[in-house]
């Protein structure tokens with residue numbers, strides 16, 4: 001049975017279960033000393049968190065049971081994230097699989113694709129990356145030029161992707177490529193579930209402003225994808241990609257960001273060097289507002305409302321909130337947390353860029369939500 | 375009536391700048407349903423503020439009685455007397471009955487009115503952006519203008535979330551209402567900017583909606 005409202009009495013029981021489990025499962029080194037951890041430690045903890053989630057039965061809460069999920073709805077999913085935010089839990093490493101690949105396969109995949117890929121996302125035995133952006137196709141995603149040429153039994157992929165997060169750790173890629181040079185824009189792309197463990201793929205990490213190397217350039221030279229790994233129809237990849245992006249901008253992504261916002265703002269509130277505590281209180285209030293906005297959107301989604309109308313508002317809200325929080329972190333000039341704030345301040349700069357820039361979100365709001373013709 | 379239903383009505387009332395004590399009346403009706411004993415005989419508490427009597431509604435057959443039950447005013451008397459009445463729910467804190475749970479509900483409902491104020495200004499701003507021509511084209515074609523409309527929408531949606539949250543969390547309804555008023559105000563500010571010089575004129579009247587939000591904020595916005 002799936003809940004459609006937060007005041008469902010079952011929600012309280014579920015919440016109690018989650019919170020008890022999370023409190024128990026969080027690694028002590030994360031709970032007590034997150035600020036001191038380096039990127040390698042963080043990744044190790046995130047990977048072990050993926051395993052813990054799976055073993056604890058909290059992976060794939062809203063995914064169908066026949067593919068290893070729990071068969072609940074978006075409300076249970078959000079309750080999980082709310083409770084993990086209160087407890088300052090880590091995020092898993094397999095987030096692209098859980099937030100993007102999984103929902104896309106559930107929405108558009110064949111039975112065979114669901115059986116093959118979904119369980120491996122849940123137990124984190126496969127790590128996914130998202131091969132959308134290219135040097136010439138960022139905000140204008142439909143302009144991708146990586147080619148998919150039809151051959152016997154599949155396609156051959158050649159081209160360059162960029163900003164591909166976690167590609168160096170990935171076994172699978174959500175690949176958007178141009179399958180027709182004749183058909184019109186938006187009807188000329190195909191979407192593939194591409195195997196990253198084969199020849200012809202060259203992954204080159206790119207150093208980010210925060211010093212980490214999470215994203216990459218990826219060169220594909222004559223790489224094979226079998227027909228059964230085409231998702232959605234041939235040349236219908238744009239429509240599938242839009243599904244991915246509306247998921248990315250969806251409640252799940254926002255809920256994971258709520259977890260991050262909570263961690264930053266809690267640290268800020270307790271920081272010894274905060275000379276204007278009032279500012280931190282305001283951020284706490286805004287974080288609560290974000291939480292309620294997710295609740296509201298999730299309830300509307302469970303009631304069958306179009307999701308995209310809330311998605312862009314949420315994206316702008318979480319990214320600006322976290323950016324404001326880390327900016328204030330820098331402003332505290334705290335001697336103890338200086339390195340931590342410098343790192344998360346820089347990391348937060350990416351938030352108004354990825355998942356569709358905040359300018360693009362504002363375009364979507366005026367074009368599609370307010371429906372003001374250009 | 376459910377609080378949420380009253381909030382929907384309140385939002386609509388805000389949209390049309392309904393100046394009668396409709397919203398306060400609905401609230402009073404709700405409290406009466408919930409608490410027949412306290413509000414005996416269909417009476418609701420009123421307050422005397424300065425020299426004015428403050429009642430939630432008036433209509434034929436409504437009487438204002440003092441604590442001992444003696445009739446002070448009734449709607450049988452001159453209409454002029456009632457012209458001075460302002461809604462009960464507009465005076466939080468000054469009336470013993472309007473505190474706790476009820477004050478929280480009043481905050482949630484008047485926060486919804488403020489969202490309606492933001493709604494109407496956004497609707498008018500969109501219409502203006504479609505009509506007003508500069509550089510040989512409607513200003514709706516300029517991305518800077520389009521983004522102001524988007525920002526007005528974002529703030530308005532956040533304000534509505536805050537109003538809904540105020541209705542669920544009585545213990546921090548003051549904070550929620552304050553957020554709703556601030557965000558509704560922010561949304562209206564974008565709307566005024568979209569209007570240009572015309573938006574600054576008394577005649578066009580955007581200030582009425584802004585004033586209403588500021589007034590409600592001063593009454594229900596809490597201490598922050």
Ligand SMILES: Cc1cc2nc3c(=O)[nH]c(=O)nc-3n(C[C@H](O)[C@H](O)[C@H](O)COP(=O)(O)OP(=O)(O)OC[C@H]3O[C@@H](n4cnc5c(N)ncnc54)[C@H](O)[C@@H]3O)c2cc1C
Pocket residue numbers: 129130131132133137138139140162163164165166215350353354355356357358359360363
């Ligand atoms: C940390 C990080 C991780 C990422 N991970 C991935 C990933 O895993 N997979 C992947 O495919 N991509 C990823 N991206 C890429 C991301 O999706 C793109 O950077 C983003 O879509 C913007 O594209 P761009 O960088 O080409 O910028 P551009 O599109 O060139 O934009 C430059 C500026 O112009 C503005 N602009 C562009 N068009 C318009 C318009 N029509 N109206 C108004 N303003 C406009 C933008 O808002 C921006 O401010 C990642 C990016 C970052 C920063």
